[in-house]
Amino acid sequence: MTIFLLVISGLYALFTFVLWITWLRIPSVYPPAQATDGPLITVVIPVRNEAGNIRNLLHDLSRQTYTRFEVIVADDSSTDATLAIVREYAQSASFALRPLPLTNERTASPKKRAITQSIAIATGDLILTTDGDCRVGPDWLASFAAFQVQTGARLVSGPVTFTDERTVFDALQTVEFSSLIGSGACTMQLGVPTMCNGANLCYVKEVFAEVGGFAGFDHLASGDDEFLMHKISARYSNGVRFLKSPEAIVRTGAHQTWRGFYNQRKRWASKWRAYESYLPSLLAVFIFLCNVVPVVAVLGWWLNYLNGNVTLLVIGLKLIPEFLFLRQILVFLQKKSSVNVIPMTQLVYPFYVLFFGLAAQGKGYHWKGRNLT
Known part of the structure; x- marks a missing residue:
């Protein structure tokens, strides 16, 4: 023993x-001082019952230094005021904002359906996904646009962390989550990508269609990020990269209840049996x-x-x-x-x-x- x-x-x-x-060998990336020219980005935000958060994210998007983007908020039959807030914001938004209400039909993976239907109407060259409870900095889009143009990556994974910690439970989640982000980044750098996070994920729209989107794992509730990354990596051996940029960091709230934490981690852990x-x-x-x-x-x-x-x-x-x-x-x-x-x-x-x-x-x-x- x-x-x-x-x-x-x-x-x-x-x-x-x-x-x-x-x-340590992954180079840090910083966006150019002025990034007005580049690919059109479609930001896809699948949401359900995010009335308390979505307005903050839309405000963050209104302050972006990179202006060649549109936003699609795919509302998955929210039972709160999420859709109404997005529709109201769209009337005076400084960017193209399209609410996309989804029908309340039964599906194995509501989030994959939301992303797929959003991409079907997207006009951007790049798809950048995040969640309705996230916050982004003013150079978020500029970082992705510049990095994708520079590297030609087919899929770019960005860093995700939590907002300010108030309790020990929050801090524990921050440390644990950082290990996942760091490990995923390093395996991408080594050419054998293992994990990424859909709260900060960018890919070329044409490539999504090339690999058949979520086909093959659309029966799973989770995996809209990692399984898609694996499909793209299989087709483009050097096409998956990690964006190591402080400006690209997306922040979200840590779970405040054990039940919420348990359900999320169980959802993540349940994916490993489905890996090809x-x-x-x-x-x-x-x-x-x-x-x-x-x-x-x-x-x-x-x-x-x-x-x-x-x-x-x-x-x-x-x-x-x-x-x-x-x-x-x-x-x-x-x-x-x-x-x-x-x-x-x-x-x-x-x-x-x-x-x-x-x-x-x-x-x-x-x-x-x-x-x-």
């Missing part, structure tokens, strides 16, 4: 160290094992099956490289205050991974007032 624990811990330390070095590529599934299993190992090591030491020095080595091989990597990501995301919470997150995370790894085996979850599978 000792050899197994040390091998897994060593592999994880090497893996995390590679991610850390890879992150073995790499994301193998990576998920590897991360699961790496988080089980420290727990097993501590139990082994407590039951006198494992030497104390070996236990400390197993734990150190996980915690030290992980801290260095997470700190770098948090600093980039302008979340330096959350660095102090990394050790607490590392303490909780193995049990978190175990819990959601098992929870993902069950089907169904509640999301946006609906029961989905």
